[in-house]
Amino acid sequence: MAVVEVEGAHKSYQRRGKPAQKALDGLDLSVAEHRVHGFLGPNGSGKTTTIRALLGLVRVDSGSMRLLGRPVPDQLPEVIGSIGALVEAPLFFPNFSGRRNLRLLAGVAGVSPSRIEECLEIVGLRDRGDDAFKGYSLGMKQRLGIAAALLKSPALLVLDEPSNGLDPAGIREVRELIRQLGADGQTTILLSSHLLSEVQQVCDDVTIIARGRLVATGHVADVLASGATGDIRLRAPDPQAAYAVLTAAGFTLTALADAWLVHGVSEPSTITRALAAEGQYLSELSPMAADLESVFLGLTAEDQ
Amino acid sequence: MSAPPRETGPEPATLRGSLLRTELARLAARRFIQVLVGLAVLGFLVLSVVASTQYSEPTPAILADAQARMEQDLALAEQYRQECLADEAIPESDREFVCGPPLDEQGFGVENYIFKQPFTLTGDLPAGALAVAAATAMLGFVIGATYVGAEWSTRSIVALLFWETRRLRVIGVKTGVAALAGAVLGLLGQLAWFGVAQLLARTRGTTTDVPAGFWGDFLGQAGRSVLLVVITTLLGFGLANLIRNTGAALGIGFAYFAVVETALRALVPSTQPFLLTDSSVALILQGGLTIFVAGPRVDESTGSFTEFTEIVVSNVRGGLTLSAYLLVLLALGTWLFHRRDLH
Numbered sequence: 001m002a003v004v005e006v007e008g009a010h011k012s013y014q015r016r017g018k019p020a021q022k023a024l025d026g027l028d029l030s031v032a033e034h035r036v037h038g039f040l041g042p043n044g045s046g047k048t049t050t051i052r053a054l055l056g057l058v059r060v061d062s063g064s065m066r067l068l069g070r071p072v073p074d075q076l077p078e079v080i081g082s083i084g085a086l087v088e089a090p091l092f093f094p095n096f097s098g099r100r101n102l103r104l105l106a107g108v109a110g111v112s113p114s115r116i117e118e119c120l121e122i123v124g125l126r127d128r129g130d131d132a133f134k135g136y137s138l139g140m141k142q143r144l145g146i147a148a149a150l151l152k153s154p155a156l157l158v159l160d161e162p163s164n165g166l167d168p169a170g171i172r173e174v175r176e177l178i179r180q181l182g183a184d185g186q187t188t189i190l191l192s193s194h195l196l197s198e199v200q201q202v203c204d205d206v207t208i209i210a211r212g213r214l215v216a217t218g219h220v221a222d223v224l225a226s227g228a229t230g231d232i233r234l235r236a237p238d239p240q241a242a243y244a245v246l247t248a249a250g251f252t253l254t255a256l257a258d259a260w261l262v263h264g265v266s267e268p269s270t271i272t273r274a275l276a277a278e279g280q281y282l283s284e285l286s287p288m289a290a291d292l293e294s295v296f297l298g299l300t301a302e303d304q
Numbered sequence: 305m306s307a308p309p310r311e312t313g314p315e316p317a318t319l320r321g322s323l324l325r326t327e328l329a330r331l332a333a334r335r336f337i338q339v340l341v342g343l344a345v346l347g348f349l350v351l352s353v354v355a356s357t358q359y360s361e362p363t364p365a366i367l368a369d370a371q372a373r374m375e376q377d378l379a380l381a382e383q384y385r386q387e388c389l390a391d392e393a394i395p396e397s398d399r400e401f402v403c404g405p406p407l408d409e410q411g412f413g414v415e416n417y418i419f420k421q422p423f424t425l426t427g428d429l430p431a432g433a434l435a436v437a438a439a440t441a442m443l444g445f446v447i448g449a450t451y452v453g454a455e456w457s458t459r460s461i462v463a464l465l466f467w468e469t470r471r472l473r474v475i476g477v478k479t480g481v482a483a484l485a486g487a488v489l490g491l492l493g494q495l496a497w498f499g500v501a502q503l504l505a506r507t508r509g510t511t512t513d514v515p516a517g518f519w520g521d522f523l524g525q526a527g528r529s530v531l532l533v534v535i536t537t538l539l540g541f542g543l544a545n546l547i548r549n550t551g552a553a554l555g556i557g558f559a560y561f562a563v564v565e566t567a568l569r570a571l572v573p574s575t576q577p578f579l580l581t582d583s584s585v586a587l588i589l590q591g592g593l594t595i596f597v598a599g600p601r602v603d604e605s606t607g608s609f610t611e612f613t614e615i616v617v618s619n620v621r622g623g624l625t626l627s628a629y630l631l632v633l634l635a636l637g638t639w640l641f642h643r644r645d646l647h
Contacts, residue, residue: 013645056469057462058645076469083466091463093454095335104333107326108467148463 002066003156003188004031004054009063011049011212023049024060025212031190031205036182038199038206038220039192040296046212047192048088051160055085068156081109084154086162090145094134098125098144101133102151111151119147123177139170146177157181160192171198178202196296200224208296216295224295232262232271235284242280249274259284323468327481336450341489344443348436348493352500355432359508360420370417374409381407423509429501430522430590433494437529437588440493441536444486445557448540451482453550462646475641479541479634486537490530498526521590528588528619535626536584542633545641573597577617578625586622593617 006029012020024046031037041047052058054065056073065072068079092101102116120126123143128136136144142162149157159178163171179202181187193199199206200220207217216223235258236242243253243260251271254261262271268287275282331337362370388394388403415421455461461474468474505511544553561581568575576582576595586593594616601611617625 052645052647055466057465057647073469080467080469085466087462087466091459093330093334093458093460096333100333104326104330105463105467107329108322108464110322149466152467 001033002030003033003068004029004190005066006050007064009050009053009065010061011053011058012061023212026063027209027212028214029207030217031188033188034185035204036178036189036191036202038203039190040196040199040206041209043194045209047209048160051087051158051192055087055158081152082155083158084149084152085158086145086149087158087160088164090141090148092133092144095132097130098133098136099129101144102148105148106151109152115151115153119150122150123147124173138165139167142166142170142174146174154187157187157189159189161194162191163193163195163198175202230264230266231288232265232268233259233284233286233288234262234271234282235259236275236280236282238280242275245275245278245280246271323473323477324481327477331451331481331485334451334454337447340443340446348496356504356508358420359423359504361422361508362418366418367414370414374412374414374417378407378409378412423504425501425505425511425514426518430525432497432501433522433526433529434588436493436497437490437532440489440533441584444489444533444537445540446554447485447489448482448537449544449553450550451485452478452541453544453553456548457550465646471642472638475638479538482537482541483534486534487530489537490533493533494526494529525588525590531623532584532587535630538630539633542630542637545637546633573599577615580626580629582617583622583625586617587619587626592619592622
């Protein structure tokens with residue numbers, strides 16, 4: 001079941017003295033329930049515009065959007081109580097403490113004070129909750145933003161670049177937090193990020209967009225497989241003999257520093273069979289898995 | 305496949321109530337507003353103490369001293385008049401005119417010989433209330449501007465829309481809170497001055513001899529003063545909401561009062577009844593404001609105007625003019641907030 005659905009969304013920004021800038025160009029997006037869904041795209045590809053449109057901050061020119069089964073923005077007020085969001089930088093009063101900032105937001109929806117403490121605990125800010133927001137480090141600010149997004153115990157959590165400005169330890173903490181939230185079986189997370197490793201590490205599904213259009217979508221593993229190269233890294237006790245056997249069998253090989261790279265292998269067992277038939281045995285056989293970065297760059301480059 | 309529609313979130317009625325309470329808490333918690341109000345209270349207390357030193361209930365000794373000095377001046381004036389009447393350089397037919405009529409104690413007024421006047425409710429209470437109204441109106445403008453300006457500068461108003469997505473409701477509640485803040489400010493200012501005035505009248509003046517209808521007139525003036533503070537608070541709010549910046553709103557306000565109004569008064573005097581300051585004064589002054597606009601006839605030899613047009617700007621007209629400006633400002637800001645994309 002999809003908790004976020006975008007179909008054919010178009011959005012252009014009018015610019016004085018310049019042609020209109022297309023931010024969304026018929027974008028489609030579907031986020032399944034109780035999944036952590038990565039939302040990837042180069043800068044300016046329309047990720048934040050999509051999120052802002054879903055949250056009612058930006059009006060799309062055409063297309064339809066649904067959140068938790070309700071058309072938005074028309075029925076957004078009816079579902080906003082189940083949606084937590086952190087869009088780009090956290091927006092708080094700098095002179096107020098973290099706790100007071102959360103209290104002010106919680107008051108709007110009647111969230112209990114105990115939930116504020118729970119959320120501060122979740123993001124590890126309980127002991128610093130009474131400090132002024134302006135005194136927080138970037139990581140603490142970001143974590144407070146996540147705490148605010150969690151206040152409503154959301155069914156859908158929208159996180160736009162949550163690792164922005166964080167140090168490596170902070171990034172790890174946030175990723176761990178997202179993983180935990182995603183694993184609770186109650187929360188759907190839409191994670192917009194330019195950090196491909198982040199999406200690869202924490203997301204179940206991914207949607208890749210470029211120039212406001214959908215480029216690829218599906219399970220992370222499937223998207224990675226679609227970009228697989230079919231290359232195999234191979235090491236043998238007798239490299240030259242292995243090379244001779246494989247070239248004779250029709251494989252194409254490239255030399256690496258201490259191994260061979262066999263190209264265009266659809267089934268790795270064909271290599272072991274060919275070598276074994278000639279009395280050659282392997283010391284290593286590693287399919288070269290595509291990482292999301294290469295898939296992403298390949299897909300978005302095609303669309304540019 | 306879509307997820308089935310979920311019945312989620314608190315009821316709208318609950319949200320409305322909570323939003324109002326939250327906005328009131330936001331306003332009250334703003335440190336800059338607390339500092340402004342604190343400074344205003346401090347200033348009021350200091351001025352009240354200073355004012356208390358300017359009034360005094362005259363003792364018999366002071367009255368006797370004043371009477372003696374007045375009689376001395378009266379004798380001197382009469383002596384001068386007699387010398388004038390005896391002056392042969394002045395034509396006899398003109399002497400009465402040139403030297404003037406005989407002077408008496410009423411003309412001099414013994415109260416003018418008392419250094420510290422007693423505080424009178426009839427004269428000093430309404431005058432002080434006008435000053436308090438002007439001060440609280442300016443304070444209200446700044447509070448209104450900073451209240452919503454801070455929301456824009458921190459963009460917390462955008463964060464609030466993640467919780468209450470109905471923009472008209474958000475801006476409506478904020479406008480209501482600003483109006484309420486103005487009303488409370490104006491009312492507290494008038495009440496505080498009334499309290500101080502009562503104290504001054506009892507300790508350094510008189511509470512008696514209040515003419516019939518005085519309290520009704522004073523109450524009317526106080527009510528209009530509160531209305532003025534509400535309007536200026538909303539003007540500050542509306543301006544800062546429109547341009548989304550407290551500093552710019554205050555700058556525009558200052559430039560308007562210091563430059564635009566001065567220039568219009570000098571260059572296009574007929575615009576005076578439509579200026580914010582004149583309309584404000586007209587709103588709160590008992591009987592409104594009478595403006596004399598020079599022209600169009602000019603004495604060719606001196607170049608000065610020989611004709612003045614008298615324009616009476618009533619309380620109602622002053623209030624309507626201010627309300628018209630306010631409505632345009634609020635409507636424009638609200639429409640933009642409702643329609644614009646927010647980033």
